[in-house]
Amino acid sequence: MGPVPSHARAVIVGGGIVGCSVAYHLTKLGWRDVVLLERRELACGTTWHAAGLVGQLRSSHNLTRLARYGAVLYERLEAETGQATGFRRSGSISVARTAERLVELKRGASMARCFGVEVEPISPAEARRRWPLMRTDDLAGAVWIPGDGRTNPIDTTLALARGARQGGATIVENVTVTGIQRARGAATGVRTDRGDVAADVVVNCAGMWGREVGRMAGVSVPLHAAEHFYIVTEPMAGVTRDLPVLRDTDGYIYVREEVGGLLMGGFEPAAKPWGMHGIPEEFRFSLLPEDWEHFRVLMEQACVRIPALETAPVRRHVNGPESFTPDNRYMLGEAPELRRFFVAAGFNSVGIASAAGAGQALAEWIVGGAPGMDLWDVDIRRFAPVQGNARYLEERTKEVVGLLYAMHWPFRQPETARGVRRSVLHDRLAARGGVFGVVAGWERANWFATPGVEPRYRYTYGRQNWFPCAAAEHRAVREAVGLFDQSSLAKLRLEGPEALAALQRLCAADVDVAPGRIVYTQMLNARGGIECDLTVTRLADDAFLIVTIAAAATHDADWIRRGIAGARATLTDVTSAFTVLGVMGPRSRELLSRLTPADLSTAVFPFGASREIELGYATLRATRITYVGELGWELYVPTELAQGVYDALVAAGGEVGLRHAGYHAMDSLRLEKGYRSWGHDLGAEDTPLDAGLGFAVALDKDGFVGREALLRQRDRPRARRLLTFTLDDPEPLLLGDEPIWRDGGLVGRITSGAYGHTLGRSVGMGYVSHPDGVDAAFVQSARWELEIATERVPATAHLESPYDPTSARVRA
Numbered sequence: 185m186g187p188v189p190s191h192a193r194a195v196i197v198g199g200g201i202v203g204c205s206v207a208y209h210l211t212k213l214g215w216r217d218v219v220l221l222e223r224r225e226l227a228c229g230t231t232w233h234a235a236g237l238v239g240q241l242r243s244s245h246n247l248t249r250l251a252r253y254g255a256v257l258y259e260r261l262e263a264e265t266g267q268a269t270g271f272r273r274s275g276s277i278s279v280a281r282t283a284e285r286l287v288e289l290k291r292g293a294s295m296a297r298c299f300g301v302e303v304e305p306i307s308p309a310e311a312r313r314r315w316p317l318m319r320t321d322d323l324a325g326a327v328w329i330p331g332d333g334r335t336n337p338i339d340t341t342l343a344l345a346r347g348a349r350q351g352g353a354t355i356v357e358n359v360t361v362t363g364i365q366r367a368r369g370a371a372t373g374v375r376t377d378r379g380d381v382a383a384d385v386v387v388n389c390a391g392m393w394g395r396e397v398g399r400m401a402g403v404s405v406p407l408h409a410a411e412h413f414y415i416v417t418e419p420m421a422g423v424t425r426d427l428p429v430l431r432d433t434d435g436y437i438y439v440r441e442e443v444g445g446l447l448m449g450g451f452e453p454a455a456k457p458w459g460m461h462g463i464p465e466e467f468r469f470s471l472l473p474e475d476w477e478h479f480r481v482l483m484e485q486a487c488v489r490i491p492a493l494e495t496a497p498v499r500r501h502v503n504g505p506e507s508f509t510p511d512n513r514y515m516l517g518e519a520p521e522l523r524r525f526f527v528a529a530g531f532n533s534v535g536i537a538s539a540a541g542a543g544q545a546l547a548e549w550i551v552g553g554a555p556g557m558d559l560w561d562v563d564i565r566r567f568a569p570v571q572g573n574a575r576y577l578e579e580r581t582k583e584v585v586g587l588l589y590a591m592h593w594p595f596r597q598p599e600t601a602r603g604v605r606r607s608v609l610h611d612r613l614a615a616r617g618g619v620f621g622v623v624a625g626w627e628r629a630n631w632f633a634t635p636g637v638e639p640r641y642r643y644t645y646g647r648q649n650w651f652p653c654a655a656a657e658h659r660a661v662r663e664a665v666g667l668f669d670q671s672s673l674a675k676l677r678l679e680g681p682e683a684l685a686a687l688q689r690l691c692a693a694d695v696d697v698a699p700g701r702i703v704y705t706q707m708l709n710a711r712g713g714i715e716c717d718l719t720v721t722r723l724a725d726d727a728f729l730i731v732t733i734a735a736a737a738t739h740d741a742d743w744i745r746r747g748i749a750g751a752r753a754t755l756t757d758v759t760s761a762f763t764v765l766g767v768m769g770p771r772s773r774e775l776l777s778r779l780t781p782a783d784l785s786t787a788v789f790p791f792g793a794s795r796e797i798e799l800g801y802a803t804l805r806a807t808r809i810t811y812v813g814e815l816g817w818e819l820y821v822p823t824e825l826a827q828g829v830y831d832a833l834v835a836a837g838g839e840v841g842l843r844h845a846g847y848h849a850m851d852s853l854r855l856e857k858g859y860r861s862w863g864h865d866l867g868a869e870d871t872p873l874d875a876g877l878g879f880a881v882a883l884d885k886d887g888f889v890g891r892e893a894l895l896r897q898r899d900r901p902r903a904r905r906l907l908t909f910t911l912d913d914p915e916p917l918l919l920g921d922e923p924i925w926r927d928g929g930l931v932g933r934i935t936s937g938a939y940g941h942t943l944g945r946s947v948g949m950g951y952v953s954h955p956d957g958v959d960a961a962f963v964q965s966a967r968w969e970l971e972i973a974t975e976r977v978p979a980t981a982h983l984e985s986p987y988d989p990t991s992a993r994v995r996a
């Protein structure tokens with residue numbers, strides 16, 4: 185074995201299906217000087233023993249967009265490369281044992297319609313006609329996805345590798361990457377057991393070794409392996425080659441044909457993490473020991489669905505490790521810790537189906553210097569550093585495997601690895617009935633159980649048990665005052681002689697305001713898409729406080745760090761230093777005035793002002809701003825003073841109707857008021873003009889990133905626009921991803937939705953597109969419907985927010 189190439193434009197670590205796909209797509213984009221390094225042989229890690237299911241429908245809009253391409257590419261790869269993939273478009277059937285599961289399947293079918301994936305609800309009888317060995321008398325229904333397929337994982341990997349070689353890539357097997365070379369905050373190459381390779385870009389495609397390879401670079405790659413099982417039977421009567429893939433997720437299982445028999449695997453509710461003490465050196469084309477006891481739950485359920493399995497001889501039991509992430513979505517993108525170090529790993533048992541889309545998207549990102557589409561769902565920057573903790577990952581992995589097929593209940597919260605990040609008010613809120621959800625490891629009170637209501641979630645697709653509690657919280661905010669613990673907000677302090685100039689370049693709004701003012705702004709990419717949606721408070725001539733949502737903390741800090749590179753300005757994460765209390769509602773001034781000597785009248789403390797005040801024993805920053813559409817203040821309290829401030833607010837609050845309020849109420853309140861949420865209503869493909877945020881953009885300010893794109897867009901008809909919708913019928917619930925129909929034509933999808941308790945009906949937002957422009961006439965002259973679980977429901981479209989469109993209440 186000779187030395188490896190000494191230099192490459194891109195070095196890919198790992199020759200599983202994902203690494204080969206990245207190499208293939210890089211060459212397609214014209215990068216010929218690509219080197220892929222594999223420690224043993226191609227596909228020898230997890231890829232070789234995969235079941236090969238290629239499904240298209242995923243839990244979100246963008247994941248489905250990415251997964252769709254798998255079936256397309258694997259179907260045509262043989263003609264292009266001469267290497268067969270084994271892909272067959274067998275179609276798939278998903279069955280529902282319960283009415284609620286059928287709602288879930290139908291909601292998925294509706295979502296799929298938005299991007300052209302054909303999904304057809306079918307009766308149990310029709311399901312049986314397509315899958316004769318299946319028992320159907322206990323089923324509530326099923327859906328049929330004709331475009332789904334299956335492929336041979338090894339052959340597909342080899343076809344991608346051959347395509348990459350044909351495009352100029354060099355693939356070297358039996359070489360282990362032992363280190364990542366770095367200089368000035370960027371990856372510069374890899375160290376291997378056969379010499380060093382200098383590179384402009386390093387890509388970590390090391391599968392379940394990905395966390396280790398990340399550590400070589402000082403990069404957190406939060407994944408953990410778990411055992412994953414299937415069996416293959418001897419040939420069975422009634423099993424034909426063209427049998428569709430069958431998923432019975434209520435029974436945790438999937439089934440497909442394999443050489444005349446059945447391959448049956450699944451995702452058990454309590455999984456077995458693996459590899460806590462490292463992955464054995466010799467692990468190649470390896471399997472883990474059989475564990476029939478653990479597999480029993482899947483076997484029993486499979487026999488319920490396919491009685492013939494009870495007597496079918498089992499030819500093979502496969503137990504192979506696969507890597508899982510804390511939220512069941514894979515990781516893509518440039519690491520925030522190290523420039524030019526990219527990651528594509530943690531594929532949660534859908535790596536075969538996803539490798540095509542993920543490889544293409546990452547290659548575009550590498551070559552173009554930015555993602556070609558909104559990849560937030562899989563962006564590695566969605567994780568907080570704490571989520572890379574080994575114990576956290578091991579615990580979460582026990583649960584997350586089963587969640588693949590568990591009910592995807594709206595608002596479902598994980599049960600493992602909880603209590604990781606807690607506000608100092610956590611115990612006080614819990615004592616008040618707080619029921620917590622989790623975002624980026626933060627525990628956040630989503631709702632408060634009133635006396636007599638059990639303080640835990642009871643999930644359903646209908647109104648959940650917290651609905652009346654959140655309704656009461658909502659009303660308190662509209663009519664009196666609500667208290668929100670918003671400590672999970674990420675707080676970043678930017679200071680230095682060039683802080684202002686750097687921010688002016690990054691922000692679409694003019695942040696050159698007087699100290700003591702807060703500015704709501706977006707940070708845009710060169711296409712004008714919204715990368716960050718945040719507030720900037722000017723603390724002093726050369727110091728700013730930047731506040732963003734917890735989910736975007738890592739992402740936004742990374743965006744800003746890149747944006748200020750070279751400027752004499754320092755960014756410091758001060759999140760832990762401040763507890764944030766939102767005091768919101770028409771009586772908030774009255775409440776705060778009982779505790780502070782400061783004058784809070786609009787004349788002295790107008791909307792958008794931010795200043796230090798004394799409150800109780802504390803001195804804190806009070807900022808007049810709102811995300812719920814009412815008069816209110818956010819209080820930034822030094823953490824060690826927060827319990828005292830909270831106690832004082834609660835003690836004084838009784839007389840003004842203070843009520844604790846959680847994030848479910850906040851969502852309902854903000855949607856009624858038309859406030860957007862980044863990651864849902866705003867993202868890298870949406871410009872402020874699309875999003876109706878033109879008021880927040882200072883187009884006359886020179887030189888901010890994205891300005892040119894906005895100027896070009898300004899002079900064209902507004903072909904795409906975010907509208908607010910209310911349902912005419914007060915019963916149905918909007919959750920997001922519902923298709924939007926205008927006069928019988930599909931024109932968009934809902935990006936977020938909730939029940940609006942003041943409006944007395946569901947309210948949602950969604951982008952609507954039309955080449956001639958989306959203006960008032962377009963909105964008013966039409967018949968609107970939203971599709972919920974395949975049923976169309978009449979709706980009203982609004983250009984303005986349906987609640988307090990003039991913001992009179994906010995500025996009161």
Ligand SMILES: Cc1cc2nc3c(=O)[nH]c(=O)nc-3n(C[C@H](O)[C@H](O)[C@H](O)COP(=O)(O)OP(=O)(O)OC[C@H]3O[C@@H](n4cnc5c(N)ncnc54)[C@H](O)[C@@H]3O)c2cc1C
Nearest residue numbers: 198200202223229230231235236237361391534535536537
């Ligand atoms: C039992 C089972 C069934 C599955 N069924 C399906 C299915 O039906 N459909 C589906 O879509 N997915 C399925 N999956 C998941 C799928 O197999 C994986 O998601 C996918 O193979 C992951 O590919 P990868 O390239 O990320 O990882 P891998 O295939 O593990 O590739 C990573 C490679 O990196 C190499 N490597 C690691 N460290 C180094 C280093 N330091 N230097 C050089 N090389 C290194 C390894 O040797 C390995 O070959 C299944 C998984 C299992 C376990």
